[in-house]
Amino acid sequence: MLMISFPDITFEAGKYVDDLVSFLADNLEALFDFIFFVTSRSISGLTDFLMIIPWWLFIIIIFLLGWYFKSFFSGILYGIFIFLIGTFGLWEEMMITISIILTAVIICLIIGIPLGVAMAFNKWVSMILRPILDAMQTMPSFVYLIPAIFFFGLGNVSAIFATLIYSLPPVIRLTDLAIRGVDKEVVESAHSFGSSRWQTLTKVQLPQALPTIMAGVNQTTMMALAMVVIASMVGASGLGEQVLVSINRIDIALGFEAGISIVFLAIIIDRITNGIAEKVQRRGGNQ
């Protein structure tokens, strides 16, 4: 009896999660259907809108954004990148990917900023959310693809769901950090004039925190983009799907084109959101 092997004690944690997921899928069907409806509509609406824009106009818009937030040269470079993606024959796929990312990021902000604010103000919220955020960031993403399919079936909505879980933490964390990092005296001065808590938050704390929050938005966007290929495993279309197809077909050419397109998008989105962050930084409070 040297107790070498682990005793015969089993705790099937996975089974309970399985039960929970089935329970939720069965009982909250209406809710999931609603979420599915709204999300899929906004993705397709966004894609349709982006597809209406003439290709040359889109390139000009990207150029102008690059010029305004970075530099003239960057603007030209980003325009060329977009043009190249078009020449690969991946224009529509690019638009779908942009729609998915945009939708995911917008949902992230809608959920993430209020949660971040709540964390900054309430230590209980903070204590509960912290480990959850850690889990969201470290849990391998394939694991939550499965319940995503359960709730929303195969397709773009499941992809968004998976993307959310992966890319939500930075915006929450950085909002929390940003609000707590606002100069104490500045907040005191807002209070000293008799501001309500809402006025202090909207007129002083959020604007002061904006530069740091924008850094969170940038990270969230980049992480959403990083999920594109994995998300295509649950049926997301767009550039990620092309990468997946090229793996299945061992199509090096397509793989490269789709891959490099994702890189181009990543560079453009990163630089532009970074540029926005720097612009607001100049006027913002805490650095």
Add this chain to the structure above:
Amino acid sequence: MTVQIQVKNVSKIFGSKPKSAIPLIKKGLSKEEILKKTNHTVGVYDATFDINKGEVFVIMGLSGSGKSTLIRCFNLLNKPTDGSILLDGQDITKCSRDELKKVRQEKIAMVFQHFGLFSHRTILANVEYGLEIRNVPKEKRREIAQQNIETVGLKGYEDKYPDELSGGMQQRVGLARALTNDPDILLMDEPFSALDPLIRREMQLELLDIQERLQKTIIFITHDVNEAFRIGDRVAVMKDGHVEQVGTPEEIIANPANEYISEFIKDIDRSKVFQASHIMTKPNALVSNKDGLNVAIKEMRENGISSVFVVDRSRRIQGIVTIDDAIQGIKEKKSLSDVIREDITIVNEEEYINDLIPKALESSFPLAVVNEDNKLVGYILRVHVLSGLTSDDVNESEEYVY
């Protein structure tokens, strides 16, 4: 003089259960003992004093003395753990949230050490903030803000951002922002400490100037003794959370309550605090211009002095007669008005020692001190000027004239 703020037994304790330390304070335990026993820090220890309407009340102390904690009790940025603060008779520590908001919006405004400006707003938007949150219409608040920007001399900078301004200018914005709320009371938490000495001096004068015009009650925090005594009508000295002494600068310098305060005020530039009236001597011998030379000589003999001031019937100074001139005059059968010397130096009783020094050096006679009605109230010898500058001989200055 009406009392505007009454501070009654205010204590502020920091820690997990602040209330638990109150009984210990009531028992009179020291800050260190309470820290040891309960692990609570006493910020303000049983403070009681009154602040009059329209005065500049300075709270002075070194860092960690609790002065910033105390000033934040007046607008409840810090809620006192115990005690009450009556503002025009209303106990603000018992205010509801809405009442407190009203008090902050209408009665009290604050100026901060590091300005506390909103860096994302223009100067104009900073200054009108107080009115904006009270939902004052845009036109109206613009107008009021504009006036106050002009009051502090920042006209033309309305559309700049705080980081485009120098420290001194930023604090002017802080002041304008506080004034825009038209408060009765202005709290100033070391407002000029972050500024360099030259700007600081300028801002102090300007504050006094503004105070003269607007007659606000100002509670002013500083760690700088010279600043405190220069601008304060009354000064409270704090140490380790205790208010050690409250009084006018002259009272504190003349009668420091304890060793600590004497030590504290040792470095003060007394020549800028003490006025002529504090160091002068009341004349025990005076001669009327109707008197004859014999009377003058008699007066000087009796008092053992070598010269005597001549005044008219309403005590207005006419000149001085020396003993030599008087004796010479009698020999030559002259009258008092023939030998009177008019080249004396007359100073106002409110002049600071600092300004008296050159006058005392130049004059060959004692300085004649007059009040605002030009009546002679005392005289100052050179030795008085010197002794007024050292702390050891304060008894010299006991003869107040008022």
